[in-house]
Amino acid sequence: MIFLISSFLFLLIGSLLSFLCRCEETKKWMALGGVMVGSVTGLIPAVFVLAGKGPLSSSLPIGLDLLSAFFLIAILFVSLLTALYSWGYLKGEPHMTVYCTFFPLLVGAMEAVVVARDGFLFLICWEVMSLASFFLVTAEHETPKVRHAGWIYLIATHLATAFLMAFFVILFKKAGSFAFDDFVRLSPLSASLSGILFLAALIGFGTKAGIFPFHVWLPHAHPAAPSPISALMSGVMIKTGIYGILRAFTFLGPPPLWWGETLIVAGIFSAVLGVLYALMQHDLKRLLAYHSVENIGIIVIGIGLGFIGRTLHNPILQLLGFTGALFHVWNHAIFKGLLFLGAGSVVHATHTRAIDRLGGLLKKMPVTGTTFLIASAAICGLPPLNGFISEWLIYVGLFRASQSLSQLPLFLSVAGVVGIAFAGGLAIACFTKVFGVVFLGEPRDPTIDGVKESSLSMRVPMGILALLCIGLGLYPQFVLPVLISICQQLDPSLLLTSALNETFSSLSTISIIFVMLLILIASLLIFCRFQLKSKIIRKALTWDCGYALPSSRMQYTAASFGEPIGTFFRVLLKPITSSRADHFEEHVVDLSERSFFAPLFQRANRFLTFVRRQQRNRIQDYLMYIFMTLVILLLWEVWFGI
Amino acid sequence: MEFSALPFIIHIFILAITPPFFLGIIAKTKAFFAGRKGPPLLQVYYDLIKLFRKGAVYSKTASPLLKVAPVIIVATTFVAGLLLPITGKAPFHFEGDLILFAYLLALARFAIILAALDVGSSFEGMGASREATFGAFSELAFFLGLVVLAVTTNALSLNAIFQWESVHPTLKPVFLLLFFSFFLILLTENSRIPIDDPNTHLELTMIHEVMVLDYSGPDLGLILYSASMKLFLFMALTTSLLWPQPMEWEWISIGTLFLKIAGMAVAIGIVESANARLRLIKIPQFLIANFVVTVFALLVTVFNKGT
Structure with missing residues (x-):
């Protein structure tokens, strides 16, 4: 507990000192140093709790159980790497004061949100978190677009907080205190009351998490914020919404069937529409923001499946749903953090976020490009990376649900499988588009030159995150026991069945297959190199079907790449196109x-x-x-x- | 996981050696319908050997990704093949391997699309865009088909799904519908007529062929080889719907495997001879129609289950 409190102190002191300092360099040292030291001291108790040393509690209204510790590790780990990244990123950036003051404050507030054990404290920390991130979003406030984005974010987050206030006030009226422990003792609540509370929590927390249709602020706020902040917000801040939903679930007692069904429907809509809108974007960071909507959708489908499993007393569905969702929380924090940091490096080097102006960056920025490629494959759920494992858990849960359930839950679980599969297919289209257009081919805009690989302090965090993508993909067994004990904490009556062991033993076979795949690829590569050694290898122009003077402007662009899908879904997306003989533009409004x-x-x-x-x-x-x-x-x- | 060496070695052997042969059968069938003599049955092997002995030409624009992609495609297709039962049990089988199977093939698609975008050619970009679009739509039907199979057979592993332990499936309405649906997915995923024409000469209308325009020599050989292997996997999967594997491994099952896949190859040849390629704009509609067929199969299953 002493570590946790000192972690808060470090973060607050970092924030205050950097506000008071005048010298830019000291500011940076204070803020980033504060975040790093604070994160490390906060990580220590969280790791201890997850390792099974038992939950921490104190006389203060804060505590650290498995669920909190799980989210806390994601938050602090990404914050730590973001702080390291900011070291290089902040060179020559204006808006130092805003950035350095509110960055530690945001980290501290997120930390406080997941450890708060009192409704009142929770709301205050929630509000501090929202405001700190608002100031960070509007850091570059000279541009009208950023001010507009900040305004939308401010309104969205306060509407959400209004629902949360209602949620906590109703609970307070019933329980007579704001302590979470008293809330838990309330159950069972009457059906109508718990229904209202569930909806309030879903809207309140769902807005923060970015569940469709409350996601509107995400695609505005994430591109407006400085890139490390986008990584922090998209990687972990929206996860506090997921934490909130799971925490609220412990207050409300056994869920009726329609909660799980509502969550699955919301999840499917978020997943498919999120990726469809992502495909239509031309702004690198806006595209990534829409992908957060997709991934939150997948997490929510998992949680919904867990709810349904709990209602119908089907422990295997409950376990697969919750473990998949929780694992995806970590995985999304890792690869989305990495993608935003990579996007930050690209924007830092080229000063543009327009995908269609970029090209050929892999050769100039090999580290950024390779790590971005790994994260792209991971976010598409491709083997042998971590995204596959969490999606696999949810898939198996949905397949089992479609075998064992009937009526509406059966229909929803089939729709869930199809929804995630379609979202996965579109995600592949979307990330091949991003990576292909930004990093491959030739630069599309010749005015962008002098692009250099980013500095070491920016490359190291990206490398660590990319290694984690691979590591958690090859050896997920490392995290599974933790996930299972969190499920048991969420529902103490949960029984572990033998069917579960069977499913989890599949994971070790998957690990073997992944290792085999990697060995096969490596040996084939060596063989090919050997094969080509004695042969003549030539370099030539790209074959353009006989045309002798190809120029880089003739390349396919992101807009043309996404056009077939946009045309197919034009009824839904209503794209606004303007085309002339030499010019084509397509925009969609959410x-x-x-x-x-x-x-x-x-x-x-x-x-x-x-x-x-x-x-x-x-x-x-x-x-x-x-x-x-x-x-x-x-x-x-x-x-x-x- | 029980493990016996001989079926395992034979599985790998069949998977690695035989796939190009069936491309020869398709070519022969098409030649027969066109009234030609056609290339020899082993033509694809000759092509592969020729390509592997050549040098290579790389685009100046290309990054190392161009060279890595064919290897990834071959490796993932091969590993996917280890999950599918073709003669008796699959070498690797576990609860939920059907998802891994689909995602391994998706990884191959990811790699080939990126390789196409790597050289910066507008033609290849066009092919990549089409592959990504149609891939997403065919994944939709493919996963629904997998769900229907999982619900009908109450299993989560390709091995158990294609070795019905209790019911013999042939001529059950669900399986006929699924056979139809998987056959259309096969045509889509392997760029056959009416989705794509592997022999077309106009780059503007191609999908798969246009993506590999800049490959030459051994790399092109790897891609051709992996394409034949993918076709082989889909043919094995589709035919297993009507003619499942035996429970235990026997020598005779190698014979039945060749027989049914050769039959499938002839069927593909006939479809290719009798149809013209669809207009590109019609393809998503075609794939959605296929999806609807699978939905129908799902309804049939669910109603059967209810009664």
């Missing part, structure tokens, strides 16, 4: 933004015009409003005593 949030806010705007007319921007008026609200609330409390 479905939920276009047909849900935009009309909603327009209505609200029209409805509230009469309020605006009264507004004279005088501070006395606002003070009076606040006073009147308080008086009304007081009277309400006196008369009705809610």
